Amino acid sequence: MKRGALAAVTLGALGAAVTHRLWSSRERARAERRRIRWQVVTINRRPEEVMPEGRLPEPLARLGESIEVQVRDAPGGRGTELGARPHARIPSGVEEVMARLGGEDPRQAVRRALRESKCLIETGEVLRADEPAARRPAPIGRPPAVAARRAGGEERR
Amino acid sequence: MKALCWRGPGELSVDRVPDPRILNDQDAIVKVTLSATCGSDLDLLGGHGPAVRPGDVIGHEFLGEVVEVGQGVRRHRPGDRVVVCSVIGCGRCWHCERDMWSLCENSHPGPGASGDRWGGDTAGMFGYPHAMGGFRGGHAEYVRVPFADQGAFRVPDGVAEMDALFASDAAPTGWTGAHLGGVRPGDTVAVWGCGAVGQLAARAAMLLGAERVIAIDRHPERLMMTERHIGAETIDYTRSDVPADLRERTGGRGPDVCVEAVGPEGAATGRPRLPGRIRRRIGPGADHLVAVREAVRACRTGGSVFVLGVFAGLADRFPLGMIMDKGLTLRGARQHGQHYIPRLLELMGKGELRAAHLATHVMTLQEAPRGYELFRTRRDGCVRAVFRPWA
Numbered sequence: 424m425k426r427g428a429l430a431a432v433t434l435g436a437l438g439a440a441v442t443h444r445l446w447s448s449r450e451r452a453r454a455e456r457r458r459i460r461w462q463v464v465t466i467n468r469r470p471e472e473v474m475p476e477g478r479l480p481e482p483l484a485r486l487g488e489s490i491e492v493q494v495r496d497a498p499g500g501r502g503t504e505l506g507a508r509p510h511a512r513i514p515s516g517v518e519e520v521m522a523r524l525g526g527e528d529p530r531q532a533v534r535r536a537l538r539e540s541k542c543l544i545e546t547g548e549v550l551r552a553d554e555p556a557a558r559r560p561a562p563i564g565r566p567p568a569v570a571a572r573r574a575g576g577e578e579r580r
Numbered sequence: 581m582k583a584l585c586w587r588g589p590g591e592l593s594v595d596r597v598p599d600p601r602i603l604n605d606q607d608a609i610v611k612v613t614l615s616a617t618c619g620s621d622l623d624l625l626g627g628h629g630p631a632v633r634p635g636d637v638i639g640h641e642f643l644g645e646v647v648e649v650g651q652g653v654r655r656h657r658p659g660d661r662v663v664v665c666s667v668i669g670c671g672r673c674w675h676c677e678r679d680m681w682s683l684c685e686n687s688h689p690g691p692g693a694s695g696d697r698w699g700g701d702t703a704g705m706f707g708y709p710h711a712m713g714g715f716r717g718g719h720a721e722y723v724r725v726p727f728a729d730q731g732a733f734r735v736p737d738g739v740a741e742m743d744a745l746f747a748s749d750a751a752p753t754g755w756t757g758a759h760l761g762g763v764r765p766g767d768t769v770a771v772w773g774c775g776a777v778g779q780l781a782a783r784a785a786m787l788l789g790a791e792r793v794i795a796i797d798r799h800p801e802r803l804m805m806t807e808r809h810i811g812a813e814t815i816d817y818t819r820s821d822v823p824a825d826l827r828e829r830t831g832g833r834g835p836d837v838c839v840e841a842v843g844p845e846g847a848a849t850g851r852p853r854l855p856g857r858i859r860r861r862i863g864p865g866a867d868h869l870v871a872v873r874e875a876v877r878a879c880r881t882g883g884s885v886f887v888l889g890v891f892a893g894l895a896d897r898f899p900l901g902m903i904m905d906k907g908l909t910l911r912g913a914r915q916h917g918q919h920y921i922p923r924l925l926e927l928m929g930k931g932e933l934r935a936a937h938l939a940t941h942v943m944t945l946q947e948a949p950r951g952y953e954l955f956r957t958r959r960d961g962c963v964r965a966v967f968r969p970w971a
Contacts, residue, residue: 550727551603552713
């Protein structure tokens with residue numbers, strides 16, 4: 424009888440620990456999704472070239488008051504770290520997926536503007552892709568095409 | 581214009597597509613006179629690549645004549661005969677300034693998917709329109725060349741066009757493997773794969789001072805070609821235990837530098853096992869690492885292994901412990917052509933680097949689907965099929 428009770432207590436404790444762990448990791452994931460991270464690019468130029476007289480690069484300036492911006496020296500003479508993040512609420516869950524597919528996640532516009540700013544400042548122009556020769560995705564090309572759409576102009580750099 | 585388009589897994593056709601036009605000030609339009617097949621296209625053709633859609637123009641190794649330039653182009657003008665680096669680089673980002681051109685931070689206008697998959701984006705490239713920047717390929721009558729001052733190189737008068745063609749991709753890729761693999765005078769170098777890249781990696785190793793270069797393949801005509809045109813020793817891996825053979829030839833040490841120039845398509849001696857084949861159909865699958873594994877095993881302790889094959893999938897069963905235990909350096913890169921092409925053209929001009937023999941099948945663009953079939957199956961001794969869009 425004592426053994427049975429001991430086993431029940433042990434199993435109960437294990438169950439509680441697993442539940443707690445799962446709950447914690449889910450909470451962490453939720454908190455991460457709610458957090459509005461800075462999107463940052465490193466530009467191979469000095470800060471005064473990135474923001475002459477404090478002016479934002481044109482692609483970022485177009486986003487107006489909807490974003491906050493930070494600029495700092497990159498370590499090791501790597502130029503300037505230019506960061507931005509949207510003021511808007513970040514969608515989560517299904518809403519996030521739909522926003523990304525529709526290109527309406529505010530982080531996508533920020534990411535694109537940062538990338539274009541970097542290209543403009545470093546090369547003098549925003550590089551454009553070729554005009555596509557075809558538009559309809561093939562069945563095999565679909566999963567990556569969806570991945571590309573979901574990325575929606577964001578990148579990690 | 582006419583262009584070779586991907587129509588579905590294993591299906592190519594020559595179609596009419598809109599002419600390219602200048603979209604950025606630093607663009608040039610090049611009229612393509614020669615373009616070549618490449619082993620890295622094969623994964624794309626099978627529909628296994630990161631992103632390919634019907635109508636995409638493929639091909640990334642080409643040579644031609646400048647017919648139009650944007651107002652920001654300084655080094656080229658219409659009429660220039662140029663070879664174009666397959667990798668696109670801006671020349672002004674941190675990586676380009678340090679001659680790591682295939683890591684250019686500005687030549688991929690729509691990064692994201694690749695960054696999510698690999699944890700970082702790389703340069704744009706011709707002929708992988710939905711995976712590497714959205715640039716059409718070179719198997720076409722015309723190609724738009726972004727950052728033309730950086731990526732197009734005037735071909736010197738003394739260099740034959742069929743040699744210069746391979747300065748676009750195969751030769752700089754081979755050079756990248758030998759150079760970044762750390763080949764030094766007196767080294768023994770082993771190269772897996774006697775295709776165009778493997779042969780030119782072997783030649784690069786010799787030109788960088790390697791005392792002995794050994795190339796490994798199974799196709800007799802490729803082995804003979806490597807001996808005859810490159811001057812390397814060869815091993816037929818179907819008739820020999822390669823690591824044992826290499827140890828025997830190198831006093832028991834193993835090669836100082838091992839270059840893998842095989843890739844996922846040619847690496848497996850048999851067909852992929854079923855689960856791997858299924859996974860490849862639905863997403864990033866299991867790549868075959870036969871050559872890389874063998875290189876890691878054969879390499880001398882403290883040596884260097886360089887991966888040139890374009891592996892798009894994931895690979896398990898990799899002998900990671902050997903890297904640590906043997907103190908190896910494992911490295912890989914797409915080619916940093918803008919760094920090497922001027923030197924390669926100079927070597928071609930002096931006759932020290934030849935590549936024209938790789939063009940085993942020269943045909944019109946209309947015949948390109950057949951050319952790819954020959955190239956894929958290696959029938960008729962095909963090493964590279966080369967197309968003349970204006971023939």
